[in-house]
Amino acid sequence: MTIPRFVAKERKLTENSSSGNDLGTEIAKELIRQLPIRDATLSAAQQTGEILTDLAKVLHLALAPVQLLAAYQDRFRQFVDRAVRRVPEEKRIAPAPQILGPIVEGIRYEPEGTPIDELFSELLSRSVDSDRAHEAHPSYPIIIRQISSDEAKILSNLKGRRFDYVHTRDYDRKLNLFTGASRVEVDELPRTGLTYPENVQFYMNHLHQLGLAGIFQQGNQEPIFGNEPREQVGVRVRSQYMLTDFGQRFIHACTAGEATNDFS
Incomplete structure (x- = not known):
């Protein structure tokens, strides 16, 4: 026919x-x-x-x-x-x-x-x-x-990978508050190829709002102690750049790669 x-x-x-x-x-x-x-x-x-x-x-x-x-x-x-x-x-x-x-x-x-x-x-x-x-x-x-080319590159970098991010903050014992700006000790996210690498924190906030990725804390905060007297003077927070479950599915569907049902 x-x-x-x-x-x-x-x-x-x-x-x-x-x-x-x-x-x-x-x-x-x-x-x-x-x-x-x-x-x-x-x-x-x-x-x-x-x-x-x-x-x-x-x-x-x-x-x-x-x-x-x-x-x-x-x-x-x-x-x-x-x-x-x-x-x-x-x-x-x-x-x-x-x-x-x-x-x-x-x-x-x-x-x-x-x-x-x-x-x-x-x-x-x-x-x-x-x-x-x-x-x-x-x-x-x-x-x-809704995403920029830089954000697309970050998502592609995070496909199947995580990158460490470690920062510290001062602790005021009298006020019982963390004070001052965070100080970055480790930031392993690749910036090569990004048009505006200085915008990474903004990009990550945006990707987090979209439910795609974020900087997620791993484990408990670690107290930092002074020598004399021995009392807590700060805190260290270990985190990782990583995709959410939704982000994994999104980037898997929108980038080249073999089919898989493993989104753990």
């Missing part, structure tokens, strides 16, 4: 749409609408081979009815082609529109080849991979749009 050809209908949608999110959603809907119907008379292998031979072509066609600037169309087509080609043909499936839409909108403002662009690209690869589509959560493209 012949597989139905795609028929593109005109859509009055311009890049000057009132809502950028609407643009991404409409492209996603157009993609899903144009996917051919599976033929129940064909085996699963035939359907995979004939219907999903090249999902990139389907995505390209989905853009045809949408009136976009040529430069953006080229950017999107190249982006999709690169992401889809990572997935073997026999495993390619249609991406969920609630993931594809925000990705389409996100790359509009992101130059090619940046850490953010790579996160979007890997996430799209997950969403079209039948084996790993379950890893692509609809919240992920929204999160990617």
Whole structure:
């Protein structure tokens, strides 16, 4: 039985749409609408081979009815082609529109080849991979749009690793208070490649607010004693830069690497 050809209908949608999110959603809907119907008379292998031979072509066609600037169309087509080609043909499936839409909108403002662009690209690869589509959560493209390139690099560095962070503070025995600013003794987080390494503490606060990563204390605080008289004069706190469970799942889905169910 012949597989139905795609028929593109005109859509009055311009890049000057009132809502950028609407643009991404409409492209996603157009993609899903144009996917051919599976033929129940064909085996699963035939359907995979004939219907999903090249999902990139389907995505390209989905853009045809949408009136976009040529430069953006080229950017999107190249982006999709690169992401889809990572997935073997026999495993390619249609991406969920609630993931594809925000990705389409996100790359509009992101130059090619940046850490953010790579996160979007890997996430799209997950969403079209039948084996790993379950890893692509609809919240992920929204999160990617909220982080900076430096923060993306930090998250990638923390994938499967932790880095020590140790600081001390003075202790006023009379007031029974810790006083003064913290003094950093150990900070092993790599700064190489960061555009603004002086912003690391700000980045970590932001990543913590997003539920992705943080500097988490390990064990109890250690008292620091003076020599004469022997009394506590400070405290030492040992911590580690590390991903949260949610952060591990996020960065695993949005960066290259083998599939795994170990998020402990």
